[in-house]
Amino acid sequence: MHGKVFVGQSVKRLEDPDLLRGQGQFLDDLALPGMLQAAFVRSPFAHASFSHIDTATAAAAPGVVAVLTAADLPAEMREKRILLQVPNPAISYPVTQMPLASKEVCFVGEAVAMVIADSRHRAEDAAEQVIVDWQPLPAAAHCVDALKPNAPVVHSTMKDNLAGRFSLGFGDVDIAFNHADHVFSARYDTHRGTGLPMECRGVAAVYDVVGDGLRVWTSTQTPHNTQRGLVDMFDMAEDKVRVITPEVGGGFGPKNQVYPEEMMVPVAAKLLGRPVKWVEDRREHFMTTTQERDQVWDVSVAVAASGQILGIKGHLIHDAGAYLPWGIIMPYISASTLPGPYRLPAYRMDVSVAFTNMVATTPMRGAGRPQAVFVMERLVDLIAHELRLDPAEVRDRNFITAAEMPYSMGLTYRDGAPVIYDSGDYPEAQRRALAGAGYADFKARQATALAEGRYLGIGIGNYVEGTGLGPFEGATVRILSNGRVAIYTGATPAGQAHRTILAQICADQLGIDITAIDVVLGDTGVMPRGAGTFASRITVNAGSSVQIAAQQVRAKVLALAAAKFGVAESDLELADGLVKITGAQGDRISFAELAKMTSGMPGYVLPQGVMPDLEASGYFTPPQATYSNGSHVAVVEVDPETGMVTIDDYVVVHDCGNVINPKLVDGQVQGGVVHGIGNALLERMVYDDDANPLTTTFADYLMPTAEWAPNCRIIHMESPTPLNPLGVKGAGEGGTIPVPAAIVAAIENALQPFDVRFDSCPITPQMIVAKIHATAQ
Amino acid sequence: MSEAEITRAITFTVNGAVTDMHVEERFSLADMLRHCLALTGTHLGCEHGVCGACTVLVDGEAIRSCLMLAVQVDGSDVTTIEGLADEDGRLNRLQQAFSDHHGLQCGFCTPGILMTLSAFLADNPAPDEGHLREALSGNICRCTGYQGIVDAVMDVVAAPAAKAGQ
Numbered sequence: 001m002h003g004k005v006f007v008g009q010s011v012k013r014l015e016d017p018d019l020l021r022g023q024g025q026f027l028d029d030l031a032l033p034g035m036l037q038a039a040f041v042r043s044p045f046a047h048a049s050f051s052h053i054d055t056a057t058a059a060a061a062p063g064v065v066a067v068l069t070a071a072d073l074p075a076e077m078r079e080k081r082i083l084l085q086v087p088n089p090a091i092s093y094p095v096t097q098m099p100l101a102s103k104e105v106c107f108v109g110e111a112v113a114m115v116i117a118d119s120r121h122r123a124e125d126a127a128e129q130v131i132v133d134w135q136p137l138p139a140a141a142h143c144v145d146a147l148k149p150n151a152p153v154v155h156s157t158m159k160d161n162l163a164g165r166f167s168l169g170f171g172d173v174d175i176a177f178n179h180a181d182h183v184f185s186a187r188y189d190t191h192r193g194t195g196l197p198m199e200c201r202g203v204a205a206v207y208d209v210v211g212d213g214l215r216v217w218t219s220t221q222t223p224h225n226t227q228r229g230l231v232d233m234f235d236m237a238e239d240k241v242r243v244i245t246p247e248v249g250g251g252f253g254p255k256n257q258v259y260p261e262e263m264m265v266p267v268a269a270k271l272l273g274r275p276v277k278w279v280e281d282r283r284e285h286f287m288t289t290t291q292e293r294d295q296v297w298d299v300s301v302a303v304a305a306s307g308q309i310l311g312i313k314g315h316l317i318h319d320a321g322a323y324l325p326w327g328i329i330m331p332y333i334s335a336s337t338l339p340g341p342y343r344l345p346a347y348r349m350d351v352s353v354a355f356t357n358m359v360a361t362t363p364m365r366g367a368g369r370p371q372a373v374f375v376m377e378r379l380v381d382l383i384a385h386e387l388r389l390d391p392a393e394v395r396d397r398n399f400i401t402a403a404e405m406p407y408s409m410g411l412t413y414r415d416g417a418p419v420i421y422d423s424g425d426y427p428e429a430q431r432r433a434l435a436g437a438g439y440a441d442f443k444a445r446q447a448t449a450l451a452e453g454r455y456l457g458i459g460i461g462n463y464v465e466g467t468g469l470g471p472f473e474g475a476t477v478r479i480l481s482n483g484r485v486a487i488y489t490g491a492t493p494a495g496q497a498h499r500t501i502l503a504q505i506c507a508d509q510l511g512i513d514i515t516a517i518d519v520v521l522g523d524t525g526v527m528p529r530g531a532g533t534f535a536s537r538i539t540v541n542a543g544s545s546v547q548i549a550a551q552q553v554r555a556k557v558l559a560l561a562a563a564k565f566g567v568a569e570s571d572l573e574l575a576d577g578l579v580k581i582t583g584a585q586g587d588r589i590s591f592a593e594l595a596k597m598t599s600g601m602p603g604y605v606l607p608q609g610v611m612p613d614l615e616a617s618g619y620f621t622p623p624q625a626t627y628s629n630g631s632h633v634a635v636v637e638v639d640p641e642t643g644m645v646t647i648d649d650y651v652v653v654h655d656c657g658n659v660i661n662p663k664l665v666d667g668q669v670q671g672g673v674v675h676g677i678g679n680a681l682l683e684r685m686v687y688d689d690d691a692n693p694l695t696t697t698f699a700d701y702l703m704p705t706a707e708w709a710p711n712c713r714i715i716h717m718e719s720p721t722p723l724n725p726l727g728v729k730g731a732g733e734g735g736t737i738p739v740p741a742a743i744v745a746a747i748e749n750a751l752q753p754f755d756v757r758f759d760s761c762p763i764t765p766q767m768i769v770a771k772i773h774a775t776a777q
Numbered sequence: 778m779s780e781a782e783i784t785r786a787i788t789f790t791v792n793g794a795v796t797d798m799h800v801e802e803r804f805s806l807a808d809m810l811r812h813c814l815a816l817t818g819t820h821l822g823c824e825h826g827v828c829g830a831c832t833v834l835v836d837g838e839a840i841r842s843c844l845m846l847a848v849q850v851d852g853s854d855v856t857t858i859e860g861l862a863d864e865d866g867r868l869n870r871l872q873q874a875f876s877d878h879h880g881l882q883c884g885f886c887t888p889g890i891l892m893t894l895s896a897f898l899a900d901n902p903a904p905d906e907g908h909l910r911e912a913l914s915g916n917i918c919r920c921t922g923y924q925g926i927v928d929a930v931m932d933v934v935a936a937p938a939a940k941a942g943q
Contacts, residue, residue, distance in 0.1 A: 016876040019884030020868055022818015022858030026885065029817035062782075121803065125781065198822045198830055198919055199885040249820070249885030250919050282823040495883030495920045667879045667925060674922035698827035698917065706913035706923040735922075 006504035006514055007726075010663035013500045014514065015493075024247040027202035027219040028279045035204070036065055038265060038278035039123035041113035041130045042287065043105035046139035046357040046691030049156065050103060053113055054131040061129060063122035066272055068114045070102035073267065076235055078102070082258050083232040085225060086327040090166040093158055093355070097323050099233070099263035104137075106154055106322035107359050108693055109287030114264050116276060139357035141691040143294050143319035146354040154322055154355035163320045163353040164328045168335050169313075170410030171346030173302075176311025180302035184382050187298050189760035190371040190740070193683030194291040195364045196703060197494065199249020200280035201259065201289060205266040207273065213240040214266050221251040222258075222532025224490050227524045229258035230266060238528075245522035251494035252675070253364035254289045256534045257325040286696035291685055292364040294319040295334060295371045301379050302346075307387055307394045311346035312338070312379070318353045321360035328353050329414055330361065333368035333466070336411050336419060340376050341426035341464050341629060342398040347411075357691040363534060365675055366736045373463045374761060377741035381459075381748070385757075391460055391745070392434055399427045402719075415469050417624035423719040424629045429653045430462060432715050433631035436651040442635075450753070454637060456648070457750025461632040461738030466625035467656070467730025468540030468723075474527055475545035477506055477553050479614035481599055483577050483592030485510060485517045490530020491542040492522030496668065496732060501539055501660050502546045505726070509550035510557075511574035512591075529619070536628070536730020539660060544620035544724045552616035560594055560614075563607045626721040628729040630654045632673075634742040638750040640772050643765030645681055645747060650710040655717040657729035665731045666714050672735020674709045679736070680743040681762050682708070787851035791816070792860030800847045806840075807831045809847035810857060818858035818888050822917070829916030832889035833857045839896035858888035861895065871895065874929035882920030890916045894930060903934055 018024050041053075055067040070078065082096045101112050113130050117123035138152035145151055146161040154161050177183060204217045214236070220226050223243040230241045248255065261278055269276040280289070299314030318331035328351075335349040380398070384391040400407050402425040409419035438445070442458050449456045475489040487502050499519040507514045520526050531537070558569040561579040565572075565587055573582050580588040595614050597604045606612065635649035652669055659665050682702040686694040695701040720727030740761040747768065748758050756771045784799040791814065800809050805824075810816040810833070819842055822830030826844040833842045834856040861869050868876070871894060881887040890913070897904070897912045904912070909930055913923065 012876055013879070015884065016881065017866075017868065019881055019887055020872040020875055020891070021862050021866065022816075022888045024818075024884050026817075026820070028811075028821070031815070121781075121801070196919055197885070198828060198883070198917065199820070200822075247885075248883065250883045252919065282825065282828075497882070663879050667882060667921060670922035670924045671882065671920045672922070675919065697825050698823050699825070703917050703919070704922075705915075705917060706910040706927065709910075709923040711924050711927075712922070 006507045007660050010661055011500065011504060011514060013497045014503060015497055015499055026199055026247045026249055027204065027217060030204050030217055030246065030277065032206065032275040035275040035277055036116050036118060036272065037120040037123050038114055038116050038268060038276055039120065039127040040111040040261070041115065041127050041132070043108055043110045043112060045105065045134060045136050046108050047137040047154070048105050048134045049137060050112065050132050050134050052133045055113065058115055058126040058129040061122065061126035063118040064115060064126045065118065066116045066268070067130065068100070068268060069112065070098065070100040073099065077233060077267065080233060082260065082263065082325065083229045084327060085325060086329050088164070088327045091164040091324060091327055092162055095155065095323055096325050097260050099260045099267070104156055107357055108691070109284065109359065111260055114268060116268050116272065139691040141356060141687055141689050143317050143354035143356055144296050146356050147317065147352060154357050161355040163324060163355045165352050167348065167350045168411060169348035171311065173311050173313045173346045173348045176346035177302045177313070180310050181305040182303045182386065183300055184303065184386055185300040186378070186382060186759055187296065188375045188378055190295045190374050191684060191760070191762065192292045192364060192370065192679055193685045193701070194289070195252035195254040197250025197252055197255065200282060200285045201255065201261065202279035203262050203265040204275065204277040205269040206275045207270040209273065213242065214270065216241070216243045216262070216266050217246055218243060218262050219248050219255060220245055221248065221256040221492055221494060221534060223492055223522050223524050224530035225532055226258050226262050229262065233263050242525040244525065245492045248492060248494040251533060253292065253362065253367065253534065255494065256532060257290055257362050283696050286701065287693055288359055290325065290360050290362040292330065292361045293685055297375045299375060299379065301383065303383050307383055307389050307397050309342060309344060309398050312344060313348045316349055316351045318351065319356050319361055320353050321356055321358045323360040325360055326362040330363055330368040332414050334372040336413055337369045337372040338376050339409060340373060341400055341462050343400050358687055365672065366733050367535065369463065369465055369737045370676070370679060370740055373461065373738050374741045377461050377738065377745065378759065381745050392430065392439060395430060395460065395462060396427060401427060413466055413625055415625055420624060421464060421627045422721045422723055424627065424655055425717065425719060426462065426629055429629060429631040429655060429717055430460065433633045433651050433653040436713055436715055437633040437635060437649060439633065455640060455750040457636050457638065457746040457748065459634050459742045459745025459749055461742030461745070463734065463738040464627050464629045465730070465734050465737055467536035467628050468622055468626045469535040469537050470541065470622045471531065472619045472621045473531055473538060473541035473545060474529055474617060474619040475502070475542050475549050476527065476615060476617040477546060477549040479553060479591045479595045481592060481595045483590055483595065485512060487517060487519045487546055488526040489521055489542045490524065490527040491538045492533045494533060496538065497664050498538055498542070501664065502542060504660055505543050505546045506550045509547065509554050512577050516577060536732040539728050540622060540626060540724055540730060541620055543660065543726055543728060545618035547725050548618035548620060549616040553614055556610065556614055556616070557591070557594060559610060560598065560607065561589055564589060620724065622723055624723065626657065626723045626729045628656045628731065628734050630734050630738065632738045632742040634746040636743060636746040636750055638747055638768065640751065640754065643768035647677065647710045650712045651715070652712050652735065653715045653717060654734060655719050656731040656734065657721045658718055658727040659716060660728065662716065668731045669714050669735040670712050672733060673712050673739055674704045676736040676739020677708055677743065678704045679762060680740040684762055785848050787848055789850045789853050789855055791855045792857060802846070802848055804847040805843050806833070806845040806847045806850060807842035810842060816857050816859055820885050820888055822886060828886070829893060830886045830889040832892040832916070834892055834896055837896065837899065839893045858891060861891060871898070871929070871933050874932045878925045878929040878932060880921065880925040880929040886916060886918045890918065890926060898933065906931060
């Protein structure tokens with residue numbers, strides 16, 4: 001073995017030097033000769049029909065090359081909708097967007113025409129001159145109202161707004177409720193806002209007339225899904241459509257769909273025979289990039305006198321928005337995440353998915369889980385409140401223990417496999433989080449503060465998160481003839497430092513430094529199959545594939561060197577790009593020489609059974625999700641006069657199995673928590689009663705800034721999973737998931753003297769003041 | 778050419794190089810830097826002056842290049858992210874500290890944050906953490922949760938004389 005080990009070390013990121021110098025190549029930095037710029041004409045109404053679009057004035061404007069409407073599209077695209085990524089028989093109306101709406105728009109911002117000009121300024125000038133004969137229609141603006149009889153229909157072709165309906169559960173809920181000492185019920189509203197990567201979306205495309213091929217660059221989390229969408233839309237062979245992601249300036253989920261612009265820019269490039277680019281502006285982003293927001297849960301919990309939970313039942317209404325690009329995955333994840341770390345004997349959740357005249361909702365950091373965790377943790381706090389028990393104690397009495405692992409929940413997860421928690425110690429995670437926050441003496445601190453007129457509160461948020469979903473993410477490892485090592489994968493980074501992580505894994509297998517490795521990511525041209533960056537799945541899937549492929553390359557290097565030197569493989573060692581005979585002087589061969597020999601060097605005969613090239617590909621296919629977990633404790637101070645909440649302390653116990661790079665995991669957790677603080681206290685995407693979005697700037701929609709961000713104290717636990725060769729679990733979303741639950745509990749705890757309850761998030765200062773006043777009257 | 782496309786001649790310095798050009802009056806400074814000079818390290822996150830991603834230095838002051846017109850820099854000295862590292866590409870002290878302390882993830886907001894902090898530290902070489910967070914609060918980062926950035930700056934403040942790589 002070589003001396004240096006990279007896995008488990010906080011090595012510095014390979015990505016940093018370029019990004020710090022402003023040399024990162026993002027989508028809008030792409031400039032090709034003759035490139036045209038596009039702007040879209042979008043609906044100002046949440047619901048409207050139209051029959052005529054007058055493009056004549058716009059088409060004659062300076063610099064305009066073309067104005068396209070649905071009627072101008074090639075015959076094979078007309079009335080065709082974008083591929084639905086995840087079909088499901090429970091979906092009533094499997095409707096996705098068209099590249100351009102042809103006669104009806106169903107949310108503000110839906111595109112009806114595309115203007116292509118020689119500059120973006122001119123394209124936007126001309127877009128204002130496109131005239132559409134809008135006929136406004138009534139709109140459905142809230143998911144609960146949308147399911148009521150006689151609600152306005154979201155799509156005029158539908159008889160109602162029920163997008164899908166399903167139930168899931170286990171055990172006998174009736175028995176549980178009949179035998180309960182107590183039954184408590186509540187309605188919870190959750191609101192998640194939107195993902196808001198700092199880089200908006202963008203697409204560029206070139207059509208190659210000679211090869212009849214499309215090359216598409218897009219700021220996406222999932223180039224292979226975009227490729228599948230294009231192949232389906234254009235009915236082209238897969239090898240004629242290459243999708244490449246440049247640096248992606250943040251994803252957080254919303255860049256994990258196939259968007260209409262990703263169809264329109266390529267078709268324009270093909271029709272016009274010139275490169276075309278479109279970059280979304282922030283207002284378009286607030287209107288047209290998918291969000292994840294409203295769920296309304298009516299739930300009841302059956303409890304024994306001891307505080308032991310006997311059963312939970314209820315009804316969840318999920319807002320799908322106007323289309324279903326991701327089907328009904330999110331409410332499914334929500335409903336199957338609800339039980340969390342607690343032993344639940346009986347469970348039944350009836351789920352209704354409602355269309356509304358707003359932009360579609362799709363998975364965003366946490367993907368349905370923050371809502372479920374909010375509901376479950378609020379229920380546990382409700383039990384504690386009603387039974388006058390300590391909230392931590394109620395959790396302790398209901399935890400699944402480490403001795404019960406693997407623990408079968410009795411549910412089927414969204415990957416089709418049963419929900420089986422693979423590893424973790426939930427009681428210990430909470431114990432460490434409470435110890436970290438000084439829970440034992442908190443009541444004394446709280447009393448002291450109260451005597452000074454200060455309102456301190458503490459809250460707990462526990463969660464279990466299915467991560468690392470399959471079906472696979474592939475990787476190829478190749479030693480190049482210059483001796484450097486290349487890793488190719490379809491995985492697409494958006495800040496997670498996949499290059500560094502995958503290089504760490506590969507370096508350990510091949511005995512080289514991570515700086516000797518080049519990682520090529522997010523290009524369908526180098527990796528024919530891939531799923532994408534979502535569900536905290538890349539280290540699990542691509543990482544395991546790199547490990548498998550690198551092990552195969554290592555075996556091949558050893559076999560070839562052993563044959564050359566006439567020694568046993570066990571006599572060889574790999575170090576710094578060389579194969580040496582252990583203990584011997586002089587006998588060594590470099591990776592570069594081996595790579596040249598095996599890549600077709602005349603006169604060199606490969607040993608029997610050895611294929612050319614020092615290359616191997618791995619496609620790790622996980623048998624099921626692997627379940628990360630954690631426990632968050634928030635300490636807040638609330639000013640009852642102004643409603644202002646200050647976060648005094650935030651402790652995170654985080655268990656994502658084996659940690660490849662602790663500093664990177666800390667970064668994911670810290671960033672995730674601050675995203676969660678936005679969800680808990682700040683971020684509200686407001687629509688009016690006609691479904692018009694009202695918060696379409698960063699001045700209206702508040703995101704956490706540095707003054708809101710606590711310095712989280714992060715405590716790692718490592719419960720390796722047996723489900724992949726690295727023993728790793730996902731780490732990208734856990735930071736966000738339990739934050740609203742912990743912070744809202746802490747606010748409620750701080751305001752105990754006022755006896756107020758909070759059943760929704762985000763909680764704004766106005767809401768706190770209003771609640772205190774309402775309770776006082 | 779429409780009225781909106783009238784151009785004007787300007788002369789200014791960018792990252793030490795004197796630049797003469799004709800620019801459309803309606804172009805923002807960010808558009809001019811990115812599209813006329815191919816200085817694409819300056820990023821646009823909102824184009825309404827809130828996110829701070831497009832921050833550059835004009836005569837040493839941090840300004841939002843999405844809100845300033847290009848013609849306004851006539852006669853000025855502009856520094857962009859491309860002007861921070863030395864000619865050999867060696868990172869400056871602040872850039873190096875960002876790498877050491879995991880102060881960036883996707884890196885899209887990073888150029889604006891580095892420019893904001895460059896101006897801030899020039900005026901305030903020894904800020905406390907609260908003052909720093911206040912100064913940083915005009916830049917939005919969705920990835921990092923800001924802690925790595927704060928740690929990086931406090932490291933620079935604690936050892937300002939240390940050079941990158943030493």
